[in-house]
Amino acid sequence: MSASSLAAEIRGGAWAGGLPRSALGATACAEIPGIAGVVITYVQPLRDWFDQLLGDSAQVAGVAAQWEDAAASLTELAPRLRGGRTALTDLDGRTVRALRERHDDLLAVTRDAAEWAAATAASLRLASRIVDATRTYVCEVLTRLARFAEQLFSFSLNPLEIAHRVTDFARAAADLVAATGRLVTELLEALHALSALIQRLIPIIAEAAAALKDVVARMLPAVGLAAGGLVGMLLGGAAQNFLQKSADVEELDPDTLDPTRRQAWEDAQRVTRLDTFADLVAVNGTTDLMGGADATVIDVKRVVGADGSEHWVVSLPSTQDWQFSGDKGAMNDRDSNIALMLDNPLLRSAYERAALEAMRDAGIRPGDQVVLTGFSQGGILAANLAADPTFPYRTIGVVTNGSPVDGFAVPADIPVYSFQHESDLVPRLDGNGTGPVPPNVHRITLPDTGNPLAAHDNQYYRDSIAAWEQLYAAQHGAPPPGLDALTGAVVDHSMFTAAE
Structure with missing residues (x-):
């Protein structure tokens, strides 16, 4: 798969399947009745899921923001590179021609990097919304079970009514736990799929970083010559030597x-x-x-x-x-x-x-x-x-x-x-x-x-x-x-x- 198609797959969000992508009941976690503590105590899977999901969306969103900043910086760099390339158009000579080629190489790497960074940021934003929506769903489950529990423990002199309440509560708890379990499983699978996609992107980014380093290294002698004459060229050559990739030793x-x-x-x-x-x-x-x-x-x-x-x-x-x-x-x-x-x-x-x-x-x-x-x-x-x-x-x-x-x-x-x-x-x-x-x-x-x-x-x-x-x-x-x-x-x- 090419880098561009991989970026498109990450951005597209197909990895998220049918998971909820917005938290309609955004205040559900704040509206759980006090009896929820009792519910959580006796319905252990909900306690575990609630602990695991609490706060995760903010962490994912923070990482997404870092990728968005990187994408913005790379996007801003592209016009500067095009401006530098344009400034060389009317000049000639071997050094200038080499600089033009290096500008073209650098612009291509920068465009690709901006695309990958933006795609990763978008996917992480989506992941943040999915985590938040799933967490809200768990809170809604807790709210519903808490209300069942309030009814269960409300005063009644009719033992049959109390028995029906216990049966209803048990069925509702079982159904909601099963549904929530499926949702959480799907969430974890989706995040795993996203992680796998990003893992496939990492070596491409590493290869691009190496190419970028090599392009910059090849530019340094010519830039040094233009900026500082012979001394600048020699120092630029030395800097190039530090940045150039390691050779194969046999x-x-x-x-x-x-x-x-x-x-x-x-x-x-x-x-x-x-x-x-x-x-x-x-x-x-x-x-x-x-x-x-x-x-x-x-x-x-x-x-x-x-x-x-x-x-x-x-x-x-x-x-x-x-x-x-x-x-x-x-x-x-x-x-x-x-x-x-x-x-x-x-x-x-x-x-x-x-x-x-x-x-x-x-x-x-x-x-x-x-x-x-x-x-x-x-x-x-x-x-x-x-x-x-x-x-x-x-x-x-x-x-x-x-x-x-x-x-x-x-x-x-x-x-x-x-x-x-x-x-x-x-x-x-x-x-x-x-x-x-x-x-x-x-x-x-x-x-x-x-x-x-x-x-x-x-x-x-x-x-x-x-x-x-x-x-x-x-x-x-x-x-x-x-x-x-x-x-x-x-x-x-x-x-x-x-x-x-």
Whole structure:
């Protein structure tokens, strides 16, 4: 059944059958004689029905009013959207054309939503009237029985007359209880039918809400560009990233990869041990190459340390799609870069959601120990997750290279190893490159060629870190501290992929 036909069925009221829809004796409940208390006491079904129906109509009417308000708001929104669409008629350009399309999509969703809200409000108003009418009918039953009871208990010296009164009262009570029972049963069945119809509407509303969210998300970059130029477009893109729907995350099938990405997959599979910081950084390079600009790949390894303890190492990819010629598919793109730096506590970027799903799919259980590592944007996400109090795993270390991560409040019990080339400008984009360093953050500055472009390269970082580790071991007679908790033998390895 289509959404429109379902809305028409809800509004039509066929679900109510032949139930009374108006309470003609609206004052019946206020006119019950005092003897009704005695009647209610001895005719228990009436007591139960009276208690169940008392006040329900007002509650249903209150919900109906909320739906009516929603329908009115949506109806008022439609002319504004048409006005915005009309204002774009005389303009041209790819951005304007995209905005016109989004306005059309938004107007269609708004019209449908207004129709469903109005139909639901009308049905609930009808339900309120039916409940009220049925309740009034029960009150009328009580009134009639109370009058029978008054006659029954009135003074009489004729025992036959009293016997007739008792018989009449019993028959009337039985007939009225039976009739009321049927009416209440029909009422409950009707309300159940209405509930079933509304339940069928809920997934349609949810689908429309998701579509609405997607339409708004797709509008944000263009609106940002029109309102704030390049900065507005970038911020609009970041907001779009928060709102866009989650991508499907699947285990990476190497048979779907082109030769370059297949080679990166094979290189990643050959990693059986992680013994140094250079090893932890090297895997970021293969993670980037396996996904490229078309897809996001997340590399997850289960590692057993020298002491037999188990932890997971999650490698997160860097920015691969800069969106200069449209969105290519990788969620680790320019927009998510900005979204992650904004570190919104209420919303997760699409890239962040994909990474969390990959970790779940890999078999990481809540509370498991996790090492997060990433180059550039991958390191930003690593620090973002470590600083998130809702992150379901126990982060035991963060290793980043070429990443601006000083702005994230990573808890003091989590060691952060932030490797930065002297001339690499990217790690300083957060403006905190010269600020105080928390005790748990180990910022290691590495010498390089002095070329800012060459300095921001994962393989170059891997080589620089390996040289730094060798120099450290020569000077101190031991490797850098903290490695034992982060390294070990790889006992399980899986990669996951997703695309926008």
